[in-house]
Each structure stands twice: as structure tokens, then as C-alpha cells.
Amino acid sequence: MPDRSEDTLRTLFASSGVLLVGIAFQLGLGFFARMLIARFLGKVNYGAVSLGLTLLTTASILVLVGMDSGIGRYLPRYEETAYRRGVLVSAYQLVVPLASLLGIGVALLAGPIAEHAFGSPEIAPVLRVFALAIPFAAFVRLTVGSIQGMQQSVPRVLIENFTLPTVRFVLIAAAVIFGFQATGVAWAYAGAYGLAAAVSLYYLVTSTPLLSGVRAVPMHRDLLAFSVPLMVMAAMNMIFQNLDTFMLGVLASTGDVGVYNVVYPVAQLLTVTLTAFGFLFMPVISEFHSDGDLSEMRRVYQIVSKWIFLASLPLFLVIASFPTLVIRTTFGSEYASGGLALAVLAVGFFTHTVFGPNGNALTAIGKSRTIMYDNVLVAVVNAALNLVLIPKYSFLGAAVATTVGYFLMNGLFVAQLYREIDLHPFRRALVRPGIVAVVCWGASYWGLSALLTSDLVIFSSQVLAFAVLYPIVVLAFGGIEPEDLGLIASFEDRVGVDLAVIRRFAKKFAN
Numbered sequence: 001m002p003d004r005s006e007d008t009l010r011t012l013f014a015s016s017g018v019l020l021v022g023i024a025f026q027l028g029l030g031f032f033a034r035m036l037i038a039r040f041l042g043k044v045n046y047g048a049v050s051l052g053l054t055l056l057t058t059a060s061i062l063v064l065v066g067m068d069s070g071i072g073r074y075l076p077r078y079e080e081t082a083y084r085r086g087v088l089v090s091a092y093q094l095v096v097p098l099a100s101l102l103g104i105g106v107a108l109l110a111g112p113i114a115e116h117a118f119g120s121p122e123i124a125p126v127l128r129v130f131a132l133a134i135p136f137a138a139f140v141r142l143t144v145g146s147i148q149g150m151q152q153s154v155p156r157v158l159i160e161n162f163t164l165p166t167v168r169f170v171l172i173a174a175a176v177i178f179g180f181q182a183t184g185v186a187w188a189y190a191g192a193y194g195l196a197a198a199v200s201l202y203y204l205v206t207s208t209p210l211l212s213g214v215r216a217v218p219m220h221r222d223l224l225a226f227s228v229p230l231m232v233m234a235a236m237n238m239i240f241q242n243l244d245t246f247m248l249g250v251l252a253s254t255g256d257v258g259v260y261n262v263v264y265p266v267a268q269l270l271t272v273t274l275t276a277f278g279f280l281f282m283p284v285i286s287e288f289h290s291d292g293d294l295s296e297m298r299r300v301y302q303i304v305s306k307w308i309f310l311a312s313l314p315l316f317l318v319i320a321s322f323p324t325l326v327i328r329t330t331f332g333s334e335y336a337s338g339g340l341a342l343a344v345l346a347v348g349f350f351t352h353t354v355f356g357p358n359g360n361a362l363t364a365i366g367k368s369r370t371i372m373y374d375n376v377l378v379a380v381v382n383a384a385l386n387l388v389l390i391p392k393y394s395f396l397g398a399a400v401a402t403t404v405g406y407f408l409m410n411g412l413f414v415a416q417l418y419r420e421i422d423l424h425p426f427r428r429a430l431v432r433p434g435i436v437a438v439v440c441w442g443a444s445y446w447g448l449s450a451l452l453t454s455d456l457v458i459f460s461s462q463v464l465a466f467a468v469l470y471p472i473v474v475l476a477f478g479g480i481e482p483e484d485l486g487l488i489a490s491f492e493d494r495v496g497v498d499l500a501v502i503r504r505f506a507k508k509f510a511n
Helices: 003-062 067-077 081-108 110-117 121-132 134-149 154-177 181-207 220-251 254-290 294-321 323-330 333-354 358-364 368-421 428-451 455-476 482-495 500-509
Strands: none
Touching: 003 081, 003 121, 003 134, 003 154, 003 181, 003 220, 003 254, 003 333, 067 081, 067 134, 067 220, 067 358, 081 110, 081 121, 081 134, 081 220, 110 121, 110 220, 121 134, 121 181, 134 154, 134 181, 154 181, 220 254, 220 368, 254 294, 254 323, 254 333, 254 368, 294 323, 294 333, 294 368, 294 428, 294 455, 323 333, 323 455, 333 368, 358 368, 428 455
């Protein structure tokens, strides 16, 4: 493999390793925070917080008008400070006023929204607090896009994966301990985003040319031309991801929202590896595409897709096989009715990881308009399915709608990548170990279920057995390639450990 793509893979591997640690920390604290809220506030109050958080997440992404992705794409393409500062200044000039106006507007309309949209006027204070946090959340997200454009990972980890979840967890714990109920939890989220925004501002001042004395070349038009389709894409994507929560609030009950927002983040754990690699994947692939180096671009995409798939498969098998046990053990028996919905959602999110970072790849090659059309179609299909299924099946219907949406979206993305640049993730190194691992898991699950009666004992035995078997399957059925051996050597150099035995063993099976 040429040196350039090998160096790129090593950079992605090292940076994504940092991100994985950060994301694992963030998700761990996030899980404990959600467990505190769910266990101590109950389904209804947890549902109110979930509606407010969904409102915050949706609004803070929509007001970005795609500028975070625009920064991520354009910054790596310029070397002159004037242009790089122009990209940053133009993006912040467009986003910050819009986010502030929307936050104030939603806060003023919180009462009518709570009463007429959700039929629960008592949740208005919760919605109002989350609305006031919109400008801070948007600022943090735009800063993360700036970090991506600078092709860095550590600042993102410090801001988004450590500062934000740590402060949020401490404030949520305090709110629960002092009995502040749902409104107090809402203030905990708002306070965390406020502090994360302050840290983001410090990064921008010290590590980017945003406030340097160099004259900024205006880039508003270029950014808007690229980002407006992404804004529509983001709107449709938010409809796809969050419409189910809003429609459950409208067509079902706040308690059903609470159950769904227990199972949804559990299933979303399957995207951790995809998120970690995807952060730096897009600007790196954009550079390859800009240089016309399509062969190396394809190879990096395929290797990264394999890592994402193989890393996500064990967690998917656990969640899909033991959904009720997972919910009961973490959030409590009050939410155990969401077991089937969790299994269905796990299939949807795992589909998203199977196809690899296809959305990032389409963005990198400039197909933002294509992504926009795809997301419009997916959002329409998802909305129609939610409208039909939620009144009859509640949160299970929402889970089915989301899973169908992921199947459709990723099918479109991979077909378009293949048509444009002959790119797809499916190779022997991914497919063979994946199929064998699933067969082994199914056989051992069937055998243990026939011999044992306790779900907890079956779960423990299954996980322990698979932890031993899975690495052997990956090695024996072609999951290790020459590039992976180079990454093992790079890991040895960075960490200072001797993995010669593992390297020799892996080399015997490398394709």
C-alpha cells in the first residue's frame, strides 16, 4: 500500500482512538445521567425532559444551516490565513445571530407549544429552559465543526466528550439529589452547554485564526452554496431522527416518550465507532478527492468501514439478543416493555454501521445536493410510517419507522457512491468474519438457551464465550490485512509495549 494512504490510516487510527476514549467517557456519563433521571423522576417526567432535549438538539442543529460541515470541508482546502479566517468568520456571522433569535422565540412560545402540540401545559417550563440553551448548543456544535476543519481531535474530545458530559452529570446529579424535578434537570443541561460554549470560545481564540488580525476574505456565498443543501439535509435528518419522539408526544403519551428515550440511546451506542472515525474521515477523504487520488480514497474507505463493522458487531449481538435484560438492568423494570422496540432499533442502527461512513464520503466528494434529496425522501417515508404506526403500536411503531428509514437511507447512499466513484464497503475481509461470527453467536445462544433457564446466566456465559471466540474468528477468516499489521506496529511505537507475539500470530492470517 502506498505510503500516503498508510500514513492516513495511521493518523485516522490514532485520532479515532482518542475519540473513542472520549466518546466512551461521554456515553458512560450520559448513561448514568439518563439512568438517574429515569429512575428517580419516572416515565412521565423523564418523557418531559426527553421532549425538551429533543427540541434543543433539533433546533441547535437546524440553526447551523450546514455550516459545521461547510467548515469541515473548506478549511482543509485553503492554506492562506486570510481564506481560512474568512471561512470561520463567515460561518459564525451567519449562525450566532440566527441561533440567538430562535432560542428567544421558542422560549417565548413554550407555553403554546406545550399546550397545543403535546397536550401537556405543565411541561412548558421545561421546554422554556431548553430553548434558552439553543444558542450555546449551536455555538458548541459549530466549534466542533471548526475543530474538524482544523483536522484535530483532542480539542473536540476535551470540549464535547469531557467538559460537556462531566458538567452535565454533576448538575443533573445535584438536581436529582435536591429534588428539583424536570425543570431542575433542564437547567442542568442548559448550564452544561453554557460552560462548554465558554471553553469553545477559548479554543477559537487560542487555536484558530478566527480572531487574528489578518483580513478575512468573505466566504459567505461559497459556504452557503455548499451548506444550504446540507441545511435541508440536516432538517430532514432531524425529522428522521427526532420526529418519532415529537409524534409520540402528540399521538401517544409523555410516558411512552420516556420509554422510547430509554431504548433509543441504548441502540445508538452502536454508532460509537462510526462517529469516532467519521469525525476526521470526511476532511481526509476530501483531500484525497481534491487531489484526484481515487484509488487511495477507496482503500482508506474500505479499511475504515471494516474496522467500524467488526468493532460494532459484538455489541449489536448483545443488544439484539438480550434487549429486555439490558433495559431492566440499566434503567429499571418500569421501562422493560421497550425490549422489542430496542431489538428493532438495534437492527436499524447496526445497518447504519454496516455501510460505513458513506454519508461522510458523499459529503467529501461534494454531493451535498444528492444527500439532500436522499434525506428528504427518507424523512417523508419516516414521517408517513410514524403517522401510521404510532397510534397503533406506540414506541414499537416508532422503532420500526426509524429502522426502515435507516435501511432506505444507507441503501441510497451506498448505491450512489458506487455509481459515482465505484465505492462500496463490502469485501471478503468484512463479510466472511462477520457471517461466521453471527453463525457462532447464534449456535452458542441456541445451545445455552436449551441447557440453562436463567437469562442472566445465559447472558454471562454467552458474552464470555464470544469474547474468546470472536478474535479467533476475525483472524482465521480473513479479517486481518497487511495494513492492520502496520497499525499494530504503530500502536507498539506509541504505547511502548511489545506486541511481537500478537503481530506474528496475526501475520499468519493476514490476506
